[in-house]
Amino acid sequence: MIKEREELIETLVCKSNELRRQILITLHKAGSGHPGGSLSVIDILTVLYYHILHIDPKKPEWEDRDRFILSKGHACPALYAVLADKGFFCKDELNYLRKASSLLQGSTDAKIAGVECQGGSLGQGLSAGVGMALGARYLNKDFRVYVVIGDGESQEGQNWEAAMSAGHFKLGNLTAILDYNKLQGDASVKETMNLEPIVDKWKAFGWNVIEIDGHDFNQILEAFETAKKCTEKPTMIIAHTIKGKGVSFMENVVSWHGSKVPNTEELKKALSELNAERKERRN
């Protein structure tokens, strides 16, 4: 790998470590929320926000910006950590997630600078992305639209209506990413309502499908680069991820989906793990 790429990846890895710590602190203070899915998606968000997306935090309404939608809106602590770090809003807001009269709501909220549409009700984000991508084409604009959907979320039928329409309209300016962490609220996705064969499904709907390890930064980067080159079809990046990624006791544990957040002791332990990882990389 060329040196420049290695340096980029190193920067992204460090950033995602920092964002993971912020997510956990934010959730601890909030007292409720969704740690598992926030940690599984954060590497993808890091690549998007720190390398791929054409955005300007000072001009959140800039009409030529790339659009990003976190359709699995309950993973908003991850997006909020990114947006605050990028300067879309004051970092202090993170201390008041889910509190009355605060900016940061329990699901992605279109009132927040940098959040493009409303999340919370699963299955609607990809359709909104289809609308934005069609709008870009209608106005002859070059911006691209990115949508992250969840695996449990993929059980909502509306996703497949959106998949059908994006294939039909040949939306090459639309890239979707499946955060495939294999767990949902009650149990595993496989036990709850199996999605497999997921690659075949998206291909059958006329999508360019790329399968990656969603925590391998080089693979994530390459997937977005390939997606940009595919102009005749929408691209679906199936990102195999680990729910709770980065914190040993949260990884692959269903209960960290949304029924609890780290208490003081758990937070301490999680932060010390992430700090150790950071130090290890630095050395």
Place this chain on the structure above:
Amino acid sequence: MAAILRTAYGEILAELGKENKKFVVFVADTGSGTGAGAFIKKFPERSFNFGIAEQNMFSAAAGFSTVGIMPFVNTYGVFATCRVADQVRNSICYPKFNVKIVASHVGIDAGSDGASHQSVEDLAIMRAIPNIIVLVPADVVELESMLRFLLKYKGPAYMRTSRTEAIPVNKQSYKYQLGKVPVLENGSDVTIIATGVMVFRAIKAGKILEKEGISAEIINCSTLKPLDGETIVNSARKTGCVVTVEDHNIINGMGSAVSELLAKKCPTVTEFIGIKDHFGESGDIDELYIKYGMSEKHIVEAAKRVIQKKENTHEQA
């Protein structure tokens, strides 16, 4: 001239499309059914057919609106509300996106297609969702004026059209104003508040009442939300009794909106003409209106009944 509002809608939209380039049309295989086909024919590049997949269409409209072009989303009343209540609520209304929803096939007026297509609850659903305005034109003059208003209005809106002919009730010079309901006939004995295709029927009922020496004030309630409190309260104060007339379930429709208002500002004896909490069925509209107690004759009877109630109340007092 009497006109079918869904047909007029497409023709007017096609005309307005010439001067205003900032809107597009979305349909779910409903171009011909909703009347939007006239626009689609003229502006195919500004029209998007999403197939029979309404949930996707409504959320996509929300997304499309964010690029600064306003979608008019067209389907039948049941599918524009019941089927997509959550998409309307979450994708469109909460973030106040600039999407206009236009529904044909509303109420019993949907006619021979039967209960599956007769929305008896569309107004109830839409008026309970925050941030959306709810409009029901009574004739072509009002429809055109409303559409001109909607092109300027920024935010979510729901509008009903009709599948059957609406006889004109407004003057040619009439200009629609949001939250202002026009008084079509002045009267002193009873206030009849009607909406949509029931307005001309209310006027006919008013003429029958006039022959019997009863003076009815007729209000065209073409904006359900925001409701024009001033006009309605003033009329109720003057006449002391109200009949509401709508092609919709009497639960949480226009009559309910009026009663919520009057209960607070001016409690008034009221009779409700509408669908009495049941589904519709296939059939000729006028036959069904008679069967369901929604014909002109029933409006007349309700007016007499409510006047009697008012007088009884006065005697007791």
